Amino acid sequence: xxxxxxxxxxxxxxxxxxxxxxxxxxxxxxxxxxxxxxxxxxxxxxxxxxxxxxxxxxxxxxxxxxxxxxxxxxxxxxxxxxxxxxxxxxxxxxxxxxxxxxxxxxxxxxxxxxxxxxxxxxxxxxxxxxxxxxxxxxxxxxxxxxxxxxxxxxxxxx
Numbered sequence: 001x002x003x004x005x006x007x008x009x010x011x012x013x014x015x016x017x018x019x020x021x022x023x024x025x026x027x028x029x030x031x032x033x034x035x036x037x038x039x040x041x042x043x044x045x046x047x048x049x050x051x052x053x054x055x056x057x058x059x060x061x062x063x064x065x066x067x068x069x070x071x072x073x074x075x076x077x078x079x080x081x082x083x084x085x086x087x088x089x090x091x092x093x094x095x096x097x098x099x100x101x102x103x104x105x106x107x108x109x110x111x112x113x114x115x116x117x118x119x120x121x122x123x124x125x126x127x128x129x130x131x132x133x134x135x136x137x138x139x140x141x142x143x144x145x146x147x148x149x150x151x152x153x154x155x156x157x158x
Contacts, residue, residue: 014088017056018043020074020139021095023103027118028136029095030127031063034114039127041092041136042116052091060095064116065107071096074139077151079131092139130154 018041021029030039042063046055053070060066071094081087106116117123121140125133134154142149150157 012086014079014086015046015052015055016044016088016090017046017052017059018090018092019056019060019068019070019095020092020136020143022097023100023118024097025118025120027120028124028140029098029103029116030119030124031108031116032114034110034112038129038132039117039119040132042095043092046091053093056091056093063109063113065105066102068095070094072143072146073148074142075135075149075151077135077138077154080153090135092135094143 020041023029029042031042032039042060043056044059044063046052047058050058052073056070057068060068073091074094075090075092077090077092079088079090103118108114108116119127121137124136128136131154135151138149138151138154138156
């Protein structure tokens with residue numbers, strides 16, 4: 001097999017990067033997309049030739065109008081293919097604590113995001129799909145422990 005043929009046959013995976021921002025009470029920031037029936041953490045698809053960290057920075061600027069430097073990576077989550085989506089790798093970074101003054105400067109793109117809210121664990125679990133709720137819960141635990149967690153479909157492995 002030639003190298004070009006081998007390389008062409010390698011798997012292509014979707015890559016996404018999200019960020020957990022916290023308020024002084026320990027709640028996380030969730031956003032309500034206009035094009036989905038559930039809430040999300042801020043972030044989105046990583047573009048070709050873009051690192052997950054750079055993708056997170058770009059997405060936060062686009063979605064919230066905030067410049068920031070990503071903190072530690074909290075989780076890497078391998079997600080199986082489902083429906084029309086290929087398998088993917090999802091990265092979640094620690095966005096740190098946003099002051100009330102900084103949060104007041106959030107500017108949502110009206111064509112993409114309807115609203116945002118601070119959510120405690122229970123509110124987040126109600127608003128997020130199960131897989132994302134598991135990922136966010138694991139990211140919270142990783143932040144508290146000062147580690148990075150590896151997940152598969154939102155659940156810790158090992």
